[in-house]
Amino acid sequence: MFQIRTLNNISARGLERLPRDQYEVASEINRPDAVLVRSANMHEMEIPETVKAIGRAGAGVNNIPVDTMSQRGVPVFNAPGANANAVKELVIAAMLMGARNLTQAWEYTRNLQESGESLTKAVEDGKKQFAGFELPGRTLGVVGLGAIGRAIADAALALGMRVIGYDPGITVEGAWQLSAEVERAPNVDALFAKSEFVTFHVPLVDATRHILNAERVKTLPKGAVVLNFARHGIVDDHAVMEALDSGHLGAYLCDFPSETNRHHPKVVALPHLGASTGEAEDNSAMMVADEVRDYLEDGNVRNSVNFPETVMERVEGAYRVAVVNSNVPNILGQVSTDFADAGLNIIDMINKSRGDLAYTLVDVDQPVPESALDAIRETPGVLSVRIL
Numbered sequence: 001m002f003q004i005r006t007l008n009n010i011s012a013r014g015l016e017r018l019p020r021d022q023y024e025v026a027s028e029i030n031r032p033d034a035v036l037v038r039s040a041n042m043h044e045m046e047i048p049e050t051v052k053a054i055g056r057a058g059a060g061v062n063n064i065p066v067d068t069m070s071q072r073g074v075p076v077f078n079a080p081g082a083n084a085n086a087v088k089e090l091v092i093a094a095m096l097m098g099a100r101n102l103t104q105a106w107e108y109t110r111n112l113q114e115s116g117e118s119l120t121k122a123v124e125d126g127k128k129q130f131a132g133f134e135l136p137g138r139t140l141g142v143v144g145l146g147a148i149g150r151a152i153a154d155a156a157l158a159l160g161m162r163v164i165g166y167d168p169g170i171t172v173e174g175a176w177q178l179s180a181e182v183e184r185a186p187n188v189d190a191l192f193a194k195s196e197f198v199t200f201h202v203p204l205v206d207a208t209r210h211i212l213n214a215e216r217v218k219t220l221p222k223g224a225v226v227l228n229f230a231r232h233g234i235v236d237d238h239a240v241m242e243a244l245d246s247g248h249l250g251a252y253l254c255d256f257p258s259e260t261n262r263h264h265p266k267v268v269a270l271p272h273l274g275a276s277t278g279e280a281e282d283n284s285a286m287m288v289a290d291e292v293r294d295y296l297e298d299g300n301v302r303n304s305v306n307f308p309e310t311v312m313e314r315v316e317g318a319y320r321v322a323v324v325n326s327n328v329p330n331i332l333g334q335v336s337t338d339f340a341d342a343g344l345n346i347i348d349m350i351n352k353s354r355g356d357l358a359y360t361l362v363d364v365d366q367p368v369p370e371s372a373l374d375a376i377r378e379t380p381g382v383l384s385v386r387i388l
Helices: 066-071 084-100 102-110 116-130 147-158 172-177 188-194 237-246 278-298 331-341 370-377
Strands: 002-006 023-026 034-037 053-056 139-143 162-166 197-200 224-228 249-254 267-269 319-326 346-354 357-364 382-387
Touching: 034 278, 053 278, 084 102, 084 147, 084 197, 084 224, 084 249, 084 267, 084 278, 102 116, 139 147, 139 188, 147 162, 162 188, 237 249, 319 331, 319 370, 331 346, 331 357, 331 370, 370 382
Parallel strands: 002 023, 002 034, 034 053, 139 162, 139 197, 197 224, 224 249, 249 267
Antiparallel strands: 319 357, 319 382, 346 357
C-alpha cells in the first residue's frame, strides 16, 4: 500500500487515478511515499526520508526544493500543458483588454453618477478617451514556446496577428508542434524590437528574472502592450511603471498584483487567475497523479523537472530495480557486476542521464536478494535504490 500526502486541495478527479486498494491518500500522513502539492511552500518543510516522489499539480515548481530533492534521488513531477488552454484564454482576454481599454472604460461607466439623458451624454462624452485598436495585423512576440506559448501563438494567428517566437530551449517535439507561420527571433532583443504585444511563458530562473528590464523596455515599439501571465519577477515592475508613465508603453496586464503596479491606471493586475478553472485543476491533478503512480509502481519517469525521461515496458515475469545516482563514470558497470555476482541475469535495461543525475531501470530474471541491493547502495555516487 502506497501512502500519498496531499498539501493542498487536489482535484478529486486526480485523486481518483490512485486506486484505493493500492493507495492511501490523506493530508495527515507523516511518512508518505509521495507528496502531491499545488501552491504550498515546501522550502521550509521537513520532507520525510520516505518520500520517493513529489508531484506538482501545475507547471511551475518554484515552491519545491528541486535541488535538494535531486541530491536525495527524488524526482519532481509537474503537469506541463495541463493548464495551457486556461492560460491561453486568459492571455487572449488580456490582449483584448489592453487593446480596447476595457477595464478602464468599465470603471468609468461604473462610477458615473448621472441618470437619464445626462447619463447618456456622459457615456458619449467619455467614450472618446477609451478608443482602442484592433488585433489583426498587429505583431505578438511570444517568449517561451512550450505548450502554453504554442497555444497562444496559434490563437493569435487565428485572430489575424503576426507572431514572432523565441525559445532557445525548445525541444524537437515542441518545434514540430509549432505552426510554420510563427517567425523565429534569433534572440529576445530582436523579438522585443518588433513586438506590439509581448507575452512571457517561461519559468522564473536566474536567466529569466527581469528578462524585460529598463534597457529592454526602451527597445519595444511605442505604445506596446506587455503581458505577464507566467511568473512574478520575469518583468521588472519598476521599469514598466516608468515606461507607462512616460507614455512609451500603452498597457501592462499581469497575473501578479504588487504594491508597485496594482494602482496604476494603465495596469490590469489579476489575482493569479491563470490556471484557475475547474478544467485546468482537474487536468493538472490527473496528469501528475498518473506520473507519480507510474513512477512508484513501474519506475517510469515522464514530465519530471529534474530526472531524465525514462520509460521501459515491463517484461512479464521479470523483477525490476530502479537506481538513481550521480552522473559519474562506471556506476552502471558496478551495478551490472553486483547483479552478476548475485547470479541474476539482466533481461532488459535502460539508462538515462540529465545534468548531474543518472537513472537506470533494470529487469532481472529472479527475485533480487537484499545483499545485492545493499551492494548497490554502498556504491559511491548511488543516491537511491528501489525494487519494484
